[in-house]
Amino acid sequence: MNSVGEACTDLKRDYDQCFNRWFADKFLKGDRSGDPCTETFREYQRCVQKAIREKDIPVDGVEFMGPNKDKPES
Amino acid sequence: MKIWASEHIFNHPWETVTKAAMQKYPNPMNPGVFGVDVLDRSVDTEGRLHSTRLLSTEWGLPAMAKSLIGVTRTCTYVQEHSVVDPREKSFELKSTNISFTNLVSVDEKLTYKPHPQDPEKTVLTQEALISVKGISLSSYLEGLMAKTISTNAGKGREAMEWVIRRLNTEIEELAATARGTLRAPMAAAVTDK
Numbered sequence: 001m002n003s004v005g006e007a008c009t010d011l012k013r014d015y016d017q018c019f020n021r022w023f024a025d026k027f028l029k030g031d032r033s034g035d036p037c038t039e040t041f042r043e044y045q046r047c048v049q050k051a052i053r054e055k056d057i058p059v060d061g062v063e064f065m066g067p068n069k070d071k072p073e074s
Numbered sequence: 075m076k077i078w079a080s081e082h083i084f085n086h087p088w089e090t091v092t093k094a095a096m097q098k099y100p101n102p103m104n105p106g107v108f109g110v111d112v113l114d115r116s117v118d119t120e121g122r123l124h125s126t127r128l129l130s131t132e133w134g135l136p137a138m139a140k141s142l143i144g145v146t147r148t149c150t151y152v153q154e155h156s157v158v159d160p161r162e163k164s165f166e167l168k169s170t171n172i173s174f175t176n177l178v179s180v181d182e183k184l185t186y187k188p189h190p191q192d193p194e195k196t197v198l199t200q201e202a203l204i205s206v207k208g209i210s211l212s213s214y215l216e217g218l219m220a221k222t223i224s225t226n227a228g229k230g231r232e233a234m235e236w237v238i239r240r241l242n243t244e245i246e247e248l249a250a251t252a253r254g255t256l257r258a259p260m261a262a263a264v265t266d267k
Contacts, residue, residue, distance in 0.1 A: 027160060048113070057151050
């Protein structure tokens with residue numbers, strides 16, 4: 001699966017592999033020990049946030065399924 | 075405004091379905107989703123995993139529809155917030171479009187929980203709230219979108235089965251490799267005697 005930022009796809013794959021392993025082997029089994037993926041996540045995030053800014057994607061502060069919710073127009 | 079809801083039962087335990095749902099994309103049934111990014115992730119004080127993700131989708135709009143709504147790009151972004159509670163065994167996802175919000179609002183909520191009578195099964199309840207803004211064809215278009223959501227929900231469930239099969243195959247291949255690497259030295263030890 002690709003990232004929205006083409007340059008971030010490899011970083012994303014590294015993070016995803018780490019996360020999926022931790023999620024299946026630790027988190028779902030009730031193991032509350034620390035998250036081994038913080039470093040890979042940080043690198044991946046730096047790249048993605050940059051791509052989002054560059055592509056002007058209107059992320060952030062969204063509320064779900066509120067009848068009176070006003071989404072920012074885009 | 076159009077409300078659509080459905081319920082589906084998977085013949086797999088909740089952990090299997092949750093792992094698959096977390097890795098749902100890419101899959102051949104939802105080719106429109108071309109990018110998934112995690113924007114934020116954390117475990118709260120009650121041990122629940124919160125994730126915020128951005129889904130990038132590309133969908134084939136017929137040319138007429140494109141000229142009607144006056145857009146040339148068909149790339150749509152969806153923001154999703156999910157919570158996995160490993161103790162309560164629930165995985166809830168809420169998503170909303172963040173593109174074309176001046177035209178349409180599509181909110182979806184999915185909840186995966188173990189089947190109350192059978193722990194080897196998982197129940198998925200899915201709801202969508204659709205609202206097309208400001209034009210007179212709105213209820214017709216909302217109906218059309220509800221139909222699309224319903225069709226995509228069917229594809230989504232097929233996609234889940236596909237991901238589950240893929241994950242199980244990977245596990246079997248790993249086990250077979252492990253058995254293969256054990257067998258060779260054992261055979262060598264026997265013939266060496």
